Amino acid sequence: MYIPSYKEEPFEWYKEMRSENPIVRSGNAVYLFKNNDIVKILSDYRNFSSQFRDLLGSEMINLMNxxxxxxxxxxxxxxxxxxRNLVSDAFTPMIINSYEDKIRKIASDLVDNIRKNDRVDIVNELSTPLPIAVISEMLGVPEKDFSLLKEWSDKLATSLGREPDIKTQYEMADYFYQMIDRKHNRDNIISRLSSVELDGKKLTDQDIAGFxxxxxxxxxxxxxxxxxxxxLSISENMDIYNNIIKNPSIISSVVEETLRFRSPVQSxxxxxxxxxxxxxxxxxKNDFLVLYLGSANRDEDIYKKPEVFDPYREHKRHIAFGNGIHFCLGAPLARLEARIAIEELSRKVRSFEIENPSPDNRLDSDIMYGFNKLYMKIHD
Ligand code: HEM
Known part of the structure; x- marks a missing residue:
């Protein structure tokens, strides 16, 4: 079966598949493109499992665990x-929202830095450092270790869907073990994870490091x-940016439309x-199902003109954060960070232009959609 390489936009291919081959088999993998089919599978955890280690050899399971x-x-x-019930207690929307001021300060400093140059790579200067600094702050990791964490998380993210990177997992686990301190309550996630208790059960050190x-x-x-x-999506229609400057309350809709239109997790x-x-x-039994969230979010049975980036569209719901029991636990945090990033950018930068990213700058991933580099020219 033809699958576009990471250097190509996948959306035309999805469209063709939705119309001609919405469910297609290749070997022991079955690929799905329609919104309804994907939602059905994600909702049926009894028959469609996420527990892939059941299919691995016991040697690998032992190594990983x-x-x-x-x-x-x-x-x-x-x-x-x-x-999930235990960790949710340490990661509630209320706890996440309590970080708003800190997130704003980090984003504001990054934007100030961006404004010092006429041309900047916003991946390097804004989109990458913001989430790293925020999650490190939430976990209680000292600033001197931010780059180490970034290096580790990049390695693990690259290994997604490929051979597990056991060495990096071990290094990270050792790092988090030494942060666990069950005697003192501190204002960070690792400390909260150490004390959460439900039905007499607590998280072990292995659970905390894993989470x-x-x-x-x-x-x-x-x-x-x-x-x-x-x-990138805003830069393709700068009227949207001008509207954001006049009325920042539309930013939440722009975030949702980006999640639908260029879903960061495509499958x-x-x-x-x-x-x-x-x-x-x-x-x-044991077939792999590849569920294209990025295609489901452009399904013409659900959305009018799905190929148009329209933050004002009526039907805003999407499945960029998944669906069912595995629905993204970090969705409120991702939404908050994205909103604040654009709020700070639009407060300080009146106009900009994005240089068309080259195919080589697309992420080399069959799961993620994004760019290694994206250059912004600041006009004002
Ligand atoms: C735009 C950003 C994000 C996107 C698009 C995204 C997407 C997703 C998706 C699609 C799933 C479900 C996967 C599946 O069902 O197979 C998921 C699960 C998850 N996400 Fe996110 N995510 C984002 C940000 C975050 C953040 C910021 C965090 C935490 C810091 C986070 C933590 C999690 C966790 C813990 C799960 C597993 C939930 C479970 O299995 O019950 N995510 N995410």
Missing amino acids: TKTSPSILILDPPRHTEL SILLLVAGNETTTNLITNMI TRRYSKIDTEINGIPVY
């Missing part, structure tokens, strides 16, 4: 429910891409626990 518990992203209930690693890997590159993709995966069929296409 020596220092950290498996992350909630790759667990099914009941363990998923138990762990901290997940926050970095699931949160950094995704939010970086959201901010970059949003600036996710499940495996089938049963022999079944989906819209007449047979699916066998």
Whole structure:
């Protein structure tokens, strides 16, 4: 089956697949492109599992789980429910919102820095450092270690969907172990994770290290891409930017439309626990299902003119953060960071231009949509 390389925009291909081959098999993988089919699979965790380690050899499972518990992203209930309930207590929208002032200060400083130059790479100067600084601050990591964390989380993000990077996982786990201090309550996520308790159960050191690693890997590159993709999308219609300057309350809609239009996570995966069929296409036990969220978010059965970036559209709902029991736990944080980034940018920069990114600057990933570099010319 033809799959576009990372250097190409995938959206025309999705459109063709939605119309001609909305569910297609290649080997033991089944690819899905329609919104309804994808939502159905994501909602049915009993038959379509996230627990891929069940398919791995026990040697690999032992290696992966020596220092950290498996992350909630790759667990099914009941363990998923138990762990998600515990970690959710340390990562509530209220706790996340309490970081608004700190996030604004970080974003404001970054934008001040950007304004010192006529031409800047906003990936390097804004979209990347903001989420790293924010999550590091939330976890209680000292500033001197931010770049180390960034290096580790990049390595793990690159290994997503490929061979697990055990060495980096071990290094990160050791780092987080030494931050766990169950005797003192501190104002950070690791400290909160150490004390949460539900039905007499607490998180182990392995659970805490595993979840901290997940926050970095699931949160950094995704939010970086959201901010970059949003600036690119706005730059294609600067009337939107002028409207933002006049009326910043529309920024939340611009964030949602970016999530739909250039979804930072283009696909996710499940495996089938049963022999079944989906819209007449047979699916066998242990088949991999590749679910194109980025295609579901442009499905013409759901959206009018899906190929237009329109923050004012009536139907704003999308599945960029997934659906069902694995719905992104960090969605409120990603939304907050993206909103604040644009609020600060639009307060301080009146007009800008984005240089068309070259195909070589696209991320080399079949899961993420974003850019390594995106150059902004500041006019004012
Ligand atoms: C724009 C930014 C983000 C996008 C597009 C995104 C997307 C997603 C998606 C699609 C899933 C579900 C995957 C699946 O069902 O297979 C997910 C899960 C998750 N995300 Fe995010 N994410 C973003 C930011 C974040 C942030 C900032 C954090 C935390 C700091 C985070 C933490 C998580 C966690 C912990 C899960 C697993 C939830 C579970 O399995 O129950 N994400 N994310």
